Amino acid sequence: MTTYVAAPARAGAERLPDGRLLGWAEWGPPDGTPVLLSPGAATGRCLGFGPAAADRLGIRLIGLDRPGLGASSPAPRRTFADFAADVRDLAARRGLGRPAMVGHSQGAPFALACAAHGVTGALAVVSGADEVAAPRFAAALPGQLRRLVALAVSDPDAAEQIFAGFTPQAMWDMVMAGSPDCDLAVHREPGFAAAYRRALDEAFAPGPQGYARDTALAMGRWDIALSAIRVPVDLWYGEEDATHSPDRGAGLAERIPGAVRHLVPGIGGAVLWTHAEDILRTLLDRTGPPEPADAP
Numbered sequence: 001m002t003t004y005v006a007a008p009a010r011a012g013a014e015r016l017p018d019g020r021l022l023g024w025a026e027w028g029p030p031d032g033t034p035v036l037l038s039p040g041a042a043t044g045r046c047l048g049f050g051p052a053a054a055d056r057l058g059i060r061l062i063g064l065d066r067p068g069l070g071a072s073s074p075a076p077r078r079t080f081a082d083f084a085a086d087v088r089d090l091a092a093r094r095g096l097g098r099p100a101m102v103g104h105s106q107g108a109p110f111a112l113a114c115a116a117h118g119v120t121g122a123l124a125v126v127s128g129a130d131e132v133a134a135p136r137f138a139a140a141l142p143g144q145l146r147r148l149v150a151l152a153v154s155d156p157d158a159a160e161q162i163f164a165g166f167t168p169q170a171m172w173d174m175v176m177a178g179s180p181d182c183d184l185a186v187h188r189e190p191g192f193a194a195a196y197r198r199a200l201d202e203a204f205a206p207g208p209q210g211y212a213r214d215t216a217l218a219m220g221r222w223d224i225a226l227s228a229i230r231v232p233v234d235l236w237y238g239e240e241d242a243t244h245s246p247d248r249g250a251g252l253a254e255r256i257p258g259a260v261r262h263l264v265p266g267i268g269g270a271v272l273w274t275h276a277e278d279i280l281r282t283l284l285d286r287t288g289p290p291e292p293a294d295a296p
Contacts, residue, residue, distance in 0.1 A: 004186060004273040005195045006051035008063070013071045016089050023071025024090070027061045028054035034096040035283060036087065036120070037063040039199075040105030040127075041218075042171045042211045044070040047199035049104075050276025057280055062099075064090075066110060068210025069203040076209065080113035080217060080224055088119045097121070100287045102279065104272050105129055105244060106218050112256075115229045122286040123229075124279050126236045127269040130245035130252055131222045140246040152219035159219065163212035168200035171211075180240045183270040192273070226255045232286035233259040236279055240268035 008025035016022055025045035032054070039047055045063040048054075054061045065072035066083060075082060091099060101120040103111025108128030115123045132141060133149050141149060152159040179187060186192055203211065233256050237248040245252065253261040262282075264271050272279065 003052060004189060004192045004276075005048060007195075008046055008048065011045065011071075014090050014093055016086060020067070020073035020075060020086075021071060022067075022073075022086055022090050023065035023069075025063045027051050027063075028057075028059045030060060032058045032060035033284065033287070034060045034062060034091075034099040035280065036091075036096075036099050036101040036111075036114075037061060038066070038101065038103045038107030038111040038114075039063055040107055041129075041214065042069070042106075042166070042168070042203050043196070043199040044203040046070070046202060047195060049272050050280055053277035053280050057277070057284060059280055059284070061280075062096075065203070066107075066210060066214060068206060068213060070205065070210075072210070074206065074209060076213065078213060080110060080222065081117065083110045084113045084117040084119050087114050088117070091119065100124075100283050102126060102272075102283065103128060105269065106214055109218050109222055109224060110214075112222075112226065112229070113224050115231050115233065116225045118230075120231060122232045122283055124234045124236060124283045125249070125252070126272045126279060127238065127241055127244045128235060128249060128252065129218050130247075130249065132246070133219060133221045134251075136251065137246050149219050152216050153221055156216045156220055160209075160212040160216045163215040164208045166208055166211060168197070168204050171200050172197060178243050179270070180242070180268045182238075182240055182266060183268045186270040186273050226252075227257065229256050234279075234282055234286065235259055235261045236271055236275070237261070237263055238267035238269060238271040239263050239265050241271070242268070244269055 011025040013021040067075035098121040100122040235249040253259040
């Protein structure tokens with residue numbers, strides 16, 4: 001039987017220079033090659049992927065709670081750049097150098113911001129949420145989503161108030177309703193379903209504001225200099241993915257210098273879990289020798 005997820009081997013929280021905490025959880029050998037994970041919407045540090053692959057490849061996978069989710073302190077008006085600064089501080093304090101990173105689903109723009117600010121040494125965007133507020137997508141969005149995106153652009157505070165009405169159950173229901181059968185086979189596997197629901201509960205434990213801020217940022221116009229990214233970037237999308245990017249990352253790949261796009265048949269947004277070893281092995285190949293981090 002496939003093991004998509006496992007409980008973290010280690011977990012904790014790092015205190016940042018301003019006194020806030022940034023929660024983390026780890027899988028794989030503690031002396032392995034560090035790979036950070038910016039998780040999907042409303043989950044957090046404890047929903048990892050590919051535990052067996054991490055062990056085989058010697059990867060120290062480190063999942064992060066973004067501010068206001070799980071074990072991480074809130075930062076109500078944070079930006080993408082603020083998250084990149086937090087990750088830079090975390091990497092410096094934990095001796096990670098300039099680590100590789102995986103950005104999954106709604107965690108993708110936050111990971112892209114880290115790459116644009118030179119915090120990471122290589123990046124895998126997996127089922128990445130695209131910049132749906134870009135004008136080129138306007139005609140491709142369903143009406144309700146188009147209205148939410150327009151609100152996130154014109155009045156982010158009002159959009160946050162709407163997103164703050166979500167709950168762990170609402171998130172679960174939305175994912176289940178929007179997933180193709182190939183993804184549901186993963187989501188409904190008992191071990192995965194239990195871990196996913198537990199991750200939702202943990203992320204929402206401090207309240208919905210962290211998720212709301214994440215979503216307002218992701219649905220608005222991105223203040224991320226994608227053209228300034230100078231590290232290797234791979235984008236992974238399942239061919240059955242109809243939710244994360246209207247063109248499955250084609251336009252996003254064009255905006256990132258040298259980005260390589262992978263389309264995986266027979267799966268949708270669950271490609272992170274079904275193709276974990278391919279994603280991690282490719283990321284290792286892109287990383288090269290470890291680089292020191294810049295001073296915080």
